[in-house]
Amino acid sequence: MVRIPTLSFDRGTLILHPPPKGKAWVDYATWDDRVEKFRIKAIDYRSLVEALQNENVNFIDEAKAFVSLELVSSLAMEPYPHQTEALTAWKHAGRQGVVVLPTAAGKTYLAQLAIASTPRSTLIVVPTLDLMHQWYAQLLAAFPDAEVGLLGGGARDKSPLLVATYDSAAIHAEALGNRYALLIFDECHHLPTDFNRAIAEYAIAPYRLGLTATPERSDGKHSDLNYLIGTEVYRQTVAELAGKALAKHEVVQIKVQLSQYERDRYNELIRLRNAFLQQANIKLGNLKGWQLFVQASARSTAGRKAMLAHREAKAIALGTDGKLQVLSNLLAQHYPERTLIFTADNATVYRISQELLIPAITHQTPIKERHNILTRFRAGEYRALVASHVLNEGVDVPAASVAIILSGTGSAREYIQRLGRVLRRGTDGEKLALLYEVVAEDTSEEGTSVRRRGLENEPQRRKGRRGEEKGGLFAAESSGLYRVDNDKEDR
Structure with a gap:
C-alpha cells in the first residue's frame, strides 16, 4: 500500500515524509540524517504547498495549526483613499508585502482592515511594550467579540489574535510558527536583525504585512524584507498626504551661532580630532570610517584623546x-x-x-x-x-x-x-x-x-500592482481553510 506524503511542523521547520512523486518539492528540501527525512524551511510553506498543488500531488497537511475566525468588525471609520489603495495593492500581491506610510498616516487602521478582510488567526509584532498595549486596546475596540491576547511584558497568552513584542515573538518563534496564518510586522524595519528574523523564518504564515514609515536600514538589510515579508507594494510620502490624511x-x-568661547573651544577640539584622523588615514564620511575611528581610539592614547575631543565638540554643538x-x-x-x-x-x-x-x-x-x-x-x-x-x-x-x-x-x-x-x-x-x-x-x-532630511525629495510613491490578485492556493477566491470569503472582504 502506497503511503501518502505528510507535511508536518517541527520546531520552526517542516518535515515532508515519505518523499512525494514529482520534482517541484525537491528545490525546497534538505535531507536530515538525524531523522532520516527531508526537512524544509517553514517560511517556504506557501511556495511548497502551491508547488505540490500545481503538480497534483496528493499529500496530508498536518503543519498548519491556524484557524478561520468569525470576526465581527466595528470598524466604522471610512478609510482614507491611500488606505484603500494600500489594502488593494497588498491583496493583489497575494497578501504579502510591505506598505510604507509616514507616521500618523493610519498604518494601524490599515492593519485592522487587513485583518478584517483576511479572517484568520493573526500575530501582530511590535517593537515596544507601549505599542503592544496600544495595539491591544485598538484591536479590542475593532473586534469586540474576538479573543485578543498579549505576549511580552510578563503576558504569555495563546489567543487567535495575539500582539507580541519582537523580543518575545523571537524567543517563542518555534512554538508560534504554525499557529498564525497572518503575520503583521509593525515598524518592520526592526525585523531583519539576526535575532528578530527568526519570527518570519520559523513561521509558515501564508499571509504577511509589513508596516513602516522608513524601511531603509544603514546596514542594507532592508532588502531582506523582500524574502521575510514580501516586496514593497505601496508607498506614500508626508508631502503627498499633507492636507489630506495628515495635517x-x-x-x-x-x-x-556659538558663543566666542564655544567657537574657539569647538575649533580646537575639531583640529585635534582631525589631526589624528589624517595621521591614521581615516575618513568619517561613512559608517566604516566611524567604525575604524572607534577601533583606533582604543589602541592608543592619541586615539583616545581624539575620541574625547570629538565627543566634547559634539556636546558643544548639541547643547550650546x-x-x-x-x-x-x-x-x-x-x-x-x-x-x-x-x-x-x-x-x-x-x-x-x-x-x-x-x-x-x-x-x-x-x-x-x-x-x-x-x-x-x-x-x-x-x-x-x-x-x-x-x-x-x-x-x-x-x-x-x-x-x-x-x-x-x-x-x-x-x-x-x-x-x-x-x-x-x-x-x-x-x-x-x-x-x-x-x-x-x-x-x-x-x-x-x-x-x-535626505528623504524629503524621495521619488514618487510606487503604487501596488493593479489587476487580478495572485492566483494559487492562497488567493482570495481559493477554497478550503485558506479561502478568504468575498462576503468578509470589506465588512
Whole structure:
C-alpha cells in the first residue's frame, strides 16, 4: 500500500515524509540524517504547498495549526483613499508585502482592515511594550467579540489574535510558527536583525504585512524584507498626504551661532580630532570610517584623546546656550500650543527640564510616571514635553502641534518619526503642524541635518500592482481553510 506524503511542523521547520512523486518539492528540501527525512524551511510553506498543488500531488497537511475566525468588525471609520489603495495593492500581491506610510498616516487602521478582510488567526509584532498595549486596546475596540491576547511584558497568552513584542515573538518563534496564518510586522524595519528574523523564518504564515514609515536600514538589510515579508507594494510620502490624511505642516530651520568661547573651544577640539584622523588615514564620511575611528581610539592614547575631543565638540554643538535661548523664545511664541521638544541626549533633556520646568521623559523614566506625564500632556495640563529618543516610535501624542528638534542623529527615520508626532489632523481639519530644527551654525550638525532630511525629495510613491490578485492556493477566491470569503472582504 502506497503511503501518502505528510507535511508536518517541527520546531520552526517542516518535515515532508515519505518523499512525494514529482520534482517541484525537491528545490525546497534538505535531507536530515538525524531523522532520516527531508526537512524544509517553514517560511517556504506557501511556495511548497502551491508547488505540490500545481503538480497534483496528493499529500496530508498536518503543519498548519491556524484557524478561520468569525470576526465581527466595528470598524466604522471610512478609510482614507491611500488606505484603500494600500489594502488593494497588498491583496493583489497575494497578501504579502510591505506598505510604507509616514507616521500618523493610519498604518494601524490599515492593519485592522487587513485583518478584517483576511479572517484568520493573526500575530501582530511590535517593537515596544507601549505599542503592544496600544495595539491591544485598538484591536479590542475593532473586534469586540474576538479573543485578543498579549505576549511580552510578563503576558504569555495563546489567543487567535495575539500582539507580541519582537523580543518575545523571537524567543517563542518555534512554538508560534504554525499557529498564525497572518503575520503583521509593525515598524518592520526592526525585523531583519539576526535575532528578530527568526519570527518570519520559523513561521509558515501564508499571509504577511509589513508596516513602516522608513524601511531603509544603514546596514542594507532592508532588502531582506523582500524574502521575510514580501516586496514593497505601496508607498506614500508626508508631502503627498499633507492636507489630506495628515495635517498641513511647515519645517523651519533656525541656525544658532556659538558663543566666542564655544567657537574657539569647538575649533580646537575639531583640529585635534582631525589631526589624528589624517595621521591614521581615516575618513568619517561613512559608517566604516566611524567604525575604524572607534577601533583606533582604543589602541592608543592619541586615539583616545581624539575620541574625547570629538565627543566634547559634539556636546558643544548639541547643547550650546544659544539653543536654549531659541527654545525659550519658541515656547513663548507658541504658548499655549502643546509642544514636543526632542534632543539627542539625556543630559540636555534634564537640563531643559530643570531650567525651564518642563516634564521630561527618557528611558530611565518609570512606566507609571511616563504614563502619567503623557496623560496630563494629552489633557492639556502640561503644555510642553521634552524627550530624547523614547518618543520617536510607538507613542501616540495627537494633541501636539509644534515639535522642536534641538539635536538628533543623521537618521532619516528618526526625523520622519519626530515630524510624525505632530502630523495627526485636528478635529476641524485646519491644523497647521510646525517642526523647528535648531542647528548650530558652522558645526558638524549642519551635515547631520542634511543627512536626516535626505528623504524629503524621495521619488514618487510606487503604487501596488493593479489587476487580478495572485492566483494559487492562497488567493482570495481559493477554497478550503485558506479561502478568504468575498462576503468578509470589506465588512
